[in-house]
Amino acid sequence: MNIPTSQALFEKANQFIPGGVNSPVRAFKAVGGTPLFIKSAKGPYIFDEDGNRYLELINSWGPMILGHGHELVEKAVSDAVQHSFSFGAPTRREVEMAERIVGMVPSVEKVRMVNSGTEATMSAIRVARGFTGRDKIIKFEGCYHGHADSFLIAAGSGAVTFGTPDSPGVPKGVAQDTLTAPYNNLEAVQLLVDANPGQIAAIIIEPVVGNMGCVLPETGFLEGLRSICDKEGIIYIFDEVMTGFRLSKGGAQERFGVLPDMTTLGKIIGGGMPVGAYGGKEEIMNYVSPAGPVYQAGTLSGNPIAMAAGLAMLDYLDTHQEIYLQLDQSGVKLAQGFRASMEKLGLNYTVNQIGSMYTLFFTDQVVRDFPSAKSSDLGLYGKYFHAMLNRGIYLGASQFESMFLSTALEDSHLEEIMRANEESLKEILAEHP
Numbered sequence: 491m492n493i494p495t496s497q498a499l500f501e502k503a504n505q506f507i508p509g510g511v512n513s514p515v516r517a518f519k520a521v522g523g524t525p526l527f528i529k530s531a532k533g534p535y536i537f538d539e540d541g542n543r544y545l546e547l548i549n550s551w552g553p554m555i556l557g558h559g560h561e562l563v564e565k566a567v568s569d570a571v572q573h574s575f576s577f578g579a580p581t582r583r584e585v586e587m588a589e590r591i592v593g594m595v596p597s598v599e600k601v602r603m604v605n606s607g608t609e610a611t612m613s614a615i616r617v618a619r620g621f622t623g624r625d626k627i628i629k630f631e632g633c634y635h636g637h638a639d640s641f642l643i644a645a646g647s648g649a650v651t652f653g654t655p656d657s658p659g660v661p662k663g664v665a666q667d668t669l670t671a672p673y674n675n676l677e678a679v680q681l682l683v684d685a686n687p688g689q690i691a692a693i694i695i696e697p698v699v700g701n702m703g704c705v706l707p708e709t710g711f712l713e714g715l716r717s718i719c720d721k722e723g724i725i726y727i728f729d730e731v732m733t734g735f736r737l738s739k740g741g742a743q744e745r746f747g748v749l750p751d752m753t754t755l756g757k758i759i760g761g762g763m764p765v766g767a768y769g770g771k772e773e774i775m776n777y778v779s780p781a782g783p784v785y786q787a788g789t790l791s792g793n794p795i796a797m798a799a800g801l802a803m804l805d806y807l808d809t810h811q812e813i814y815l816q817l818d819q820s821g822v823k824l825a826q827g828f829r830a831s832m833e834k835l836g837l838n839y840t841v842n843q844i845g846s847m848y849t850l851f852f853t854d855q856v857v858r859d860f861p862s863a864k865s866s867d868l869g870l871y872g873k874y875f876h877a878m879l880n881r882g883i884y885l886g887a888s889q890f891e892s893m894f895l896s897t898a899l900e901d902s903h904l905e906e907i908m909r910a911n912e913e914s915l916k917e918i919l920a921e922h923p
């Protein structure tokens with residue numbers, strides 16, 4: 491019997507790379523089985539090393555909002571490549587990029603480019619701490635802000651207890667300065683603030699969560715945090731690494747009309763290249779070196795090839811805002827289709843959707859925070875994942891991920907996804923009546 495190439499590659503990868511992958515969720519641990527090794531992608535499709543084609547809803551975890559291999563982005567990169575890959579000196583495109591971001595994201599007045607979302611959030615809280623002279627931050631249970639020490643903190647047991655590290659290697663001293671609150675719970679945040687007067691530098695939040703699956707802020711939640719921050723002199727940070735340029739050209743802040751003091755960006759901003767950025771009010775960003783005292787640097791930051799890709803992407807999004815209507819319609823169509831199929835099958839699982847982000851949670855609870863997300867049947871999600879994969883649909887390899895639609899998905903593709911979804915639900919229902 492022939493061993494599939496993906497399986498052979500994964501076995502070899504495990505000899506040389508921890509767990510065989512360069513980022514954990516790729517390993518399929520949460521769903522079982524062997525990860526597909528991807529060879530190429532075009533439009534709405536990815537192709538694996540065994541020659542299989544899949545319609546996909548990951549899009550590199552968000553960046554490929556125009557589908558794979560968009561010609562304008564490809565052309566920008568191949569043009570840029572002619573002029574060397576890196577200078578470590580300022581370039582014209584960095585200025586254009588900064589101007590474009592400031593023009594698109596409502597609350598950003600000045601911006602600094604970095605190389606990943608992790609760098610963006612890590613730097614943003616350093617600036618918030620430097621600006622306020624305070625050490626503590628508040629984050630929300632189930633929100634992910636990259637892998638810097640301060641953010642790898644699980645829920646504290648009570649509203650005012652200190653966080654404990656989620657991962658070995660995170661020093662207790664660092665963990666102590668990260669306080670956690672349940673998502674969509676303003677009272678818990680107020681309690682934390684009251685218990686730590688004058689000590690909180692920043693509240694950081696995914697304004698729409700993608701990282702416990704897709705979870706929406708309830709009416710008044712983002713606004714309520716805004717007023718707590720205003721009253722207490724706390725820096726309000728929207729982590730829009732996922733939602734930026736996705737939920738609208740100006741991200742979640744534009745969509746909800748709530749303006750943070752600082753914003754972190756990533757994913758779409760690089761058009762598929764490794765790019766991140768953080769920005770905000772001018773008086774805060776002027777604290778960043780060399781304008782101010784807070785140090786932050788990067789040898790490859792603002793890399794010319796990455797800037798070319800990102801700028802081509804942002805230019806397109808800024809000048810084709812009708813695509814957000816198309817993405818919203820695609821998202822609504824899928825969510826409605828999934829709900830209709832479930833009604834037909836007598837199932838009552840939860841679909842959370844906004845714009846081009848959605849998650850089908852295998853729970854009948856309303857999913858509004860981390861505990862309700864965790865009430866999902868993870869075994870069932872694994873079965874569903876493989877049932878979809880067998881039908882040529884590639885989804886996120888964990889219940890706690892959002893799917894990301896691209897403009898490359900046409901109506902026929904959406905129909906195909908809805909059909910596969912109904913068949914997959916039927917199949918797992920037959921196994922688990």
Ligand SMILES: *Cc1c(COP(=O)(O)O)cnc(C)c1O
Binds near residue numbers: 608635701730731766
């Ligand atoms: C992906 C993500 C990050 C981390 O970005 P990386 O580029 O993976 O370091 C941070 N915050 C949010 C909300 C994300 O979705």
